[in-house]
Amino acid sequence: MAPKRPHDSENGPGGRAGASEKKSKGFSVGPANLPDGTYRRKTQKIKSDLIQKAKVKKAYAKIKAQEVASGKPKSVYDKYQEEDGANKDEDEEKSTELHPSRVAMLNKPPQSPEPAPRPERRPRDNEAKRKERKPRPSAFSKEMEIAEQRKKAAEARRKEREAKQKEREDMTRAKRPDQFGKRRLGRESTALLSRVQRMVG
Template sequence: MAPKRTRDGDFFAKDSGAEPVKKRKGFSVGPANLPDGTYRRKTQKIKSDLIQKAKVKKAYAKIKAQERAAGTPKSVYDRADEEDGKTKDDEAEPASLELHPDRVTMLNEPEPEPAPEPAPRPQRRPREDGKRQNRNPKRSAFTKEMEIAEKRKEAAEARQRQREAKQKDREAMLRAKRPDQFGKRRLGRESNVLLSRVQRMVGQ
């Protein structure tokens, strides 16, 4: 019977004796079927940023590995501390007992004279009567408006009094026009009401 046929990939793998090299698959950001537009450009930008960051990280790791292979260098802070220590030692000078020139000049100067006391102020003479001067009262900014308001108030009160008087006359006239028990008019009462009305009109 004929030998069973194997797959092409298995055949090549057995013959070569080495495993086939796997092709690295690229990564994707966002859906693959986006139309050309804002969202697609945004995903492409994100992908390019990620690739750039990965490259920088890889380059940094490479440089760091080279430095480690060369030897363990001291950190930047240790170097700075050493340099500061050296400069401090160089700059340190022995303290001298001599005074500063400015201090010497201050000590040699004579003491300043005390400032003269200010002359006392002359006291005000008290007023003869001991009272404040009579001044005219300041005119208020709203004097005119207050006068107008007062006039309006007086006019309103006069109108109110007039209305009340008319109402009283009307009621008195209604009472006077009522007939007496025999059905006759009360002319005396009507005349009194008319007389009071005429007097009020003449008085106005």
């Protein structure tokens, strides 16, 4: 039998050594067989966000490594703290001097304070509002007004009826002849005059 031929993977450039240096395919988010639509776009967005975050982390790590290598790892917070400390020192130097008006007030001799006149007590806003507040209208105010109007109208009709009745009685009394059989024109005229006054007035 003939000797076996050695495999290319053992000796050649595309052998097992190349197999250990396999190129990575990347990573996947969600199932690979999603149809084009809402869910696929959502998974693609998640994947792009993850890639962006990884890039930011990588850039941050690079910058941090550079600062550590340079020997002065300082955060932005430390820089601001140093600036604030310098500003505080300047402020303290300035604040030791007194203002001229303050110095003049301190140099004045002390005077007995006069009691301030007490201001007259003003009513509070709530009290003023309470005084101005009108009584709450009744829930049946319209109905009560209508009932009042009806009462007045009924009273007016009753008075008119009574006045007419009185005129009729006066007229019948005035039309009766006197003891001699003659008409009483004076009585008739007063009855007619009162009737005319009622109609006009």
